[in-house]
Amino acid sequence: VNLQVDGGSVVTEIVPGTLDPGESVDYTFTALADLSTLGEHEILVWTSLAGDTIISNDTADAIITNIPVIATFPYSEDFEDGPEGWTSGGSNSTWELGFPSASIIDGAPPTTPSSENSWATNLNDFYDLTEDSWVQSPCFDFTDLVLPFVRFDIWWETPDFWDGVRLEYSTDAGASWDPIGGIGTGDNWYTPGGCYAFDFDPVSGTYFPAWEGSGGGWETAQHDITFLAGEPQVQFRFHMATSGFIGFADGVAFDNFYVSDPFPNDVGVVDIVEPFSAPDLSTTESVTIEVQNFGTLPQSGFPVSYQLDGGAIVTETFTGT
Incomplete structure (x- = not known):
């Protein structure tokens, strides 16, 4: 079996024992992979069995990410120096980092009027009608935080009810995500009503909330995240979901992401x-x-x-x- 990391040298090892027809086995390479550099790494593995003429099932590859861990607070990111560990992904994603210049979402946040970089779904056009996408933060270590809160600037322009964006968190390296808060549980936190793209909540009898409809300009949103105090591994993501029914809107932009404990004396x-x-x-x-x-x-x-x-x-x- 062969292993290659990030296009580097190939490591070849021998799988011991006998593998019967239809059987599979986990094999751990004795050679260790250097994944210490922050960011994405490509892992390529393949077999090279003599006489194997079916090569279509010989190879597998994966992209994994060494996620930065931030343990110094306050944390403040304006993205002027680039993504700084934030990544985008999802289905049919239109997220871009740059200066928003779409038909409605146009310009920098008033809090940072000279800003040249914000995250937005398509900086100068509409988002994709069928996208289910996200921008994900680095990993935060909240071990020493007591009463953390999150704050950021956001502007949303979507069809009322149908499409929207919400802030989610994960404490298991992105294996699962949950929304932060509900309508009005923080400053400028979500819009009244629900968002079809985030499904129906049978408990409340409503659709899950999000920022949807017309924001009309940049707003500063803030929410208490004390429930995450002490967690050693926290990530956030802005999750954009669409219904697939109505399009032709700018979507959402955000900037100036801030996480901190309150000041001691306030x-x-x-x-x-x-x-x-x-x-x-x-x-x-x-x-x-x-x-x-x-x-x-x-x-x-x-x-x-x-x-x-x-x-x-x-x-x-x-x-x-």
């Missing part, structure tokens, strides 16, 4: 609980606010302030934890 006001509009408000109304700890460390003894009608600032100390 508190803020998420709501003014009271006062609220009412008749006969007095000169002694209480002001109540909802304060949230967005960081990773417990907080206490920090100042909070309010200002009424541009007047004097009132500052007090939050004494809880």
